[in-house]
Amino acid sequence: MSWRFALIVAPVAADDPRSDFADTLSVIDPDAPALSVGELSTQRGDGIFETIGVVDGHPQEVEAHIARLAHSASLCDLPAPNAAQWHAAVDRAAAECPAGESAIKLILSRGVERAATGLEGPTAWATASPVADMSGARTTGVRAVTLDRGLDSGAASRAPWLLLGAKTLSYAVNMAALREARRRGADDAIFLTTDGYVLEAPTASVIVRRGDTFVTPEPTGGILHGTTQLSVFDWLEDNGHSTGYEHLPAAALADADAMWLVSSVRLAAPVTHLDGADLPVDAELTAAMNAYLLSPRD
Amino acid sequence: MSWRFALIVAPVAADDPRSDFADTLSVIDPDAPALSVGELSTQRGDGIFETIGVVDGHPQEVEAHIARLAHSASLCDLPAPNAAQWHAAVDRAAAECPAGESAIKLILSRGVERAATGLEGPTAWATASPVADMSGARTTGVRAVTLDRGLDSGAASRAPWLLLGAKTLSYAVNMAALREARRRGADDAIFLTTDGYVLEAPTASVIVRRGDTFVTPEPTGGILHGTTQLSVFDWLEDNGHSTGYEHLPAAALADADAMWLVSSVRLAAPVTHLDGADLPVDAELTAAMNAYLLSPRD
Incomplete structure (x- = not known):
């Protein structure tokens, strides 16, 4: 139950045409400090998320989850997510999931409030972790x-x-x-x-x-x-x-x-x-x- | 407008009798990563906060803010905050505030969800930052x-x-x-x-x-x-x-x-x-x- 995986996602525009998102996804230590205290997700609960079930490394209903992420973004006046980038993030996280059941979480936050420069645009990350026995x-x-x-x-x-x-x-x-x-x-x-x-x-x-x-x-x-x-x-x-x-x-x-x-x-x-x-x-x-x-x- | 200050607060029990809280308050770089992706504040907006005005280094109505933090904690089934500890955190942050107007923010989060060990108790931090001209x-x-x-x-x-x-x-x-x-x-x-x-x-x-x-x-x-x-x-x-x-x-x-x-x-x-x-x-x-x-x- 102790493995865990996390990726910082550097959001790109919804219409960004690239097909390789590798350099927008940075693997981090999931237990290490990763988010600043200026994060609006933490100060205001100001962001959106999805939780995706993973069975034997296969993420379930990814299309529907990413579509709902886009719907939530629209309702919250957040920049539209790039669907292909989030698919890439899910695939990258799913590749770390062992046999059995896991969960991938996608988070898209309003961003970081910085005193010096104001808001700098959304921040995002994805995690994968084992799930408790649900039987x-x-x-x-x-x-x-x-x-x-x-x-x-x-x-x-x-x-x-x-x-x-x-x-x-x-x-x-x-x-x-x-x-x-x-x-x-x-x-x-x-x-x-x-x-x-x-x-x-x-x-x-x-x-x-x-x-x-x-x-x-x-x-x-x-x-x-x-x-x-x-x-x-x-x-x-x-x-x-x-x-x-x-x-x-x-x-x-x-x-x-x-x-x-x-x-x-x-x-x-x-x-x-x-x-x-x-x-x-x-x-x-x-x-x-x-x-x-x-x-x-x- | 670019100074900013942050403290991690290691919460102690409400009835902890100590009077010196220095080793429960750790100054951190306010722009550096400080919070883990497992933070329930960020995943669930699950925590409480207060924002305190500071004028020329004097934090305003600290008693009332800390009392309301305790009231919020009670409504949210969070452990009761130690008032003296939060006073110490406010004093420490206020000491960093220059002349003019600033804001101190106190955050008490449900804690970090860890796959390996479950929830480990609340996390907390305080920030101080300049405020925009409100005239x-x-x-x-x-x-x-x-x-x-x-x-x-x-x-x-x-x-x-x-x-x-x-x-x-x-x-x-x-x-x-x-x-x-x-x-x-x-x-x-x-x-x-x-x-x-x-x-x-x-x-x-x-x-x-x-x-x-x-x-x-x-x-x-x-x-x-x-x-x-x-x-x-x-x-x-x-x-x-x-x-x-x-x-x-x-x-x-x-x-x-x-x-x-x-x-x-x-x-x-x-x-x-x-x-x-x-x-x-x-x-x-x-x-x-x-x-x-x-x-x-x-």
């Missing part, structure tokens, strides 16, 4: 509680400065929600709007099974569009199930025939209890879903 | 726009995991609101609740004058309790004015006899326009207020 969450499942996100369903479209569809580094609330879930004896949380609709988990998407239909809250700006949820929906459709995006009332959770929290590293975790009440678990389907998510995917 | 904002004033914060007045008490009373590093929304204000031709923003009450500016408190009474939104969890607002209220009371905390409807802004955004570094900036409409400015009172805020205060 418990994938088989035994997780206990979840619903938590009020304080926002109504209309907030995202009314107030784009709330950055609700961007995967920013400002995750203090997400982390606090996970601590609150643990205080309540659960493992994870599901955020609800004040008008009673399902949003997402602090670091995962919610998928609900209703008979033979699988639904997830529509990603219309109020939540992130989950890359793993997209993959799971493709797989479900390929296996004859129907899937859909809905404006999902909280009551739909309690009535679910099954529920999962899906994310890039933990993959599909069946929800066994919601706010203390039992939920049905389909162990066989969950195992097949995770087997699919552990197969190489682009 | 324009203090005399000519600022144009403000109101922006929907997406949250209702009850959110803070209903959902403490939203951390609304904590000064966390997760400021991406605050920064986005300032960009939105600039897009609208203004300098700053004032957040409103969805039910139409005044909250705060992204990096300042709002004070409204109504006749001879000065009011600010009550800091009941939904906003930070401004250290500069507290100072201004003391000064106003000492000068025969009455002050109060209110649940302040947005309409009170348009009807104000004067309005200020007050904060530790910019101090008191009169609001000249709100959502494009002129507001009365009391230049004399504003000048006196800023003269007070520029005098040494503890």
Whole structure:
């Protein structure tokens, strides 16, 4: 569990035509000091990120993650990332990942605030690290509680400065929600709007099974569009199930025939209890879903 | 404008009885790499901060800032800071500040996530740097726009995991609101609740004058309790004015006899326009207020 790898990425313009990015990627000691105290990522949580699962050295759904990084950049008025450069960074990091499961993290920060010269443009880096054994969450499942996100369903479209569809580094609330879930004896949380609709988990998407239909809250700006949820929906459709995006009332959770929290590293975790009440678990389907998510995917 | 100073603080327990903290404070090169990529401040905006104004080497309202740091730590389940240690860090940083105005920033982070060993406890640092010339904002004033914060007045008490009373590093929304204000031709923003009450500016408190009474939104969890607002209220009371905390409807802004955004570094900036409409400015009172805020205060 002790290997770890890090790369500083010197961002180039989105339309930079070069095809070799080697001299924009600098390998560093992942445990050594690397970032200045002037970093706006650390002072303001002002930047964006992606976490990519890696299985036996193969990074999963890279295209979707880099597309979402670009979407987050646009919502945050950050310079558009160069997709080919980030692909190169992911490939370089993936090459360091041993057999088994790892995670690659991409971070694009607003940059460094320097007293002398003002802001000098974005900074960026990528890390790769081993991941803890997730088999418990994938088989035994997780206990979840619903938590009020304080926002109504209309907030995202009314107030784009709330950055609700961007995967920013400002995750203090997400982390606090996970601590609150643990205080309540659960493992994870599901955020609800004040008008009673399902949003997402602090670091995962919610998928609900209703008979033979699988639904997830529509990603219309109020939540992130989950890359793993997209993959799971493709797989479900390929296996004859129907899937859909809905404006999902909280009551739909309690009535679910099954529920999962899906994310890039933990993959599909069946929800066994919601706010203390039992939920049905389909162990066989969950195992097949995770087997699919552990197969190489682009 | 190019000097800058930074200290790494090795946090000690809140009840550590020592009185000399010198060997817990390490001066570093403020522009050199100092933080690891595993920093949770940078990965998750997971930490808290304070910004302290410094005038001619005197740090202002240190007690109130360190008390608020402790309050934020409590809301974020971070270990309680050792007040004497942070005082020592502020004193050490203030000793480096030249004549004129400077700013000291204190940061307490969740710590570094290490693959090998898990979380190892909080990390912390302090910086000092020059501040830009703020005389324009203090005399000519600022144009403000109101922006929907997406949250209702009850959110803070209903959902403490939203951390609304904590000064966390997760400021991406605050920064986005300032960009939105600039897009609208203004300098700053004032957040409103969805039910139409005044909250705060992204990096300042709002004070409204109504006749001879000065009011600010009550800091009941939904906003930070401004250290500069507290100072201004003391000064106003000492000068025969009455002050109060209110649940302040947005309409009170348009009807104000004067309005200020007050904060530790910019101090008191009169609001000249709100959502494009002129507001009365009391230049004399504003000048006196800023003269007070520029005098040494503890």
